[in-house]
């Protein structure tokens with residue numbers, strides 16, 4: 001029996017009693033979809049499925065996105081990434097910590113991600129958490145004057161544009177052909193969810209570098225103010241992974257940030273997660 005309960009953090013739900021390894025029926029998916037959209041974060045505990053099961057699970061949420069960092073795609077699974085410190089690439093510090101800055105996935109793309117899911121395969125005893133901000137709650141918490149000021153504004157985004165600020169990690173630079181795939185794009189600063197229609201602050205960290213029709217300094221100050229507003233503890237859920245967790249978040253209404261990790265150094269220090277980001281909607285909402 002599926003059991004859904006709140007996480008022990010500021011928001012989000014965790015789910016027990018379902019396993020992608022044995023397949024989920026349409027009613028279960030419907031309940032999971034509704035739970036994610038209502039709660040921003042969903043953690044499925046004790047999963048036993050393999051990479052094919054995970055990809056099939058991902059396809060139930062939208063269309064999996066082959067990441068623009070084509071050098072980092074998982075062998076045999078171009079729509080998945082291997083995250084952590086166990087691959088050859090991750091010996092490089094920057095490669096290993098390429099998501100340790102506040103952002104939401106594919107906000108640099110005209111057709112951004114709608115959810116991201118990480119399947120924990122190997123977890124370290126300490127560290128490796130992901131922090132997630134509920135940017136709907138952050139928007140709802142703004143005063144009416146600020147809401148009026150920002151409703152209708154359009155932010156400009158570019159891959160990694162503002163990563164590396166505020167003491168966060170930078171992102172790997174794209175090569176020319178990768179950069180050609182993701183030219184600057186624009187999204188509403190207050191964006192409506194594609195399924196629920198609810199409003200949230202969108203992409204106010206990581207990729208937003210300006211606002212249409214606004215001077216650079218004023219735009220950067222406004223984006224920084226909104227980011228700082230989002231990063232209050234009351235809006236943050238910090239997930240500590242256990243093996244078998246699939247942790248997912250609604251990327252239309254969240255920001256997230258990985259915790260920097262070191263290269264493995266003995267038992268209990270290795271980390272491996274499989275990642276899928278999808279765009280679009282679950283078929284049932286099309």
Ligand SMILES: [Fe+2]
Pocket residue numbers: 099103104105256
């Ligand atoms: Fe991310």
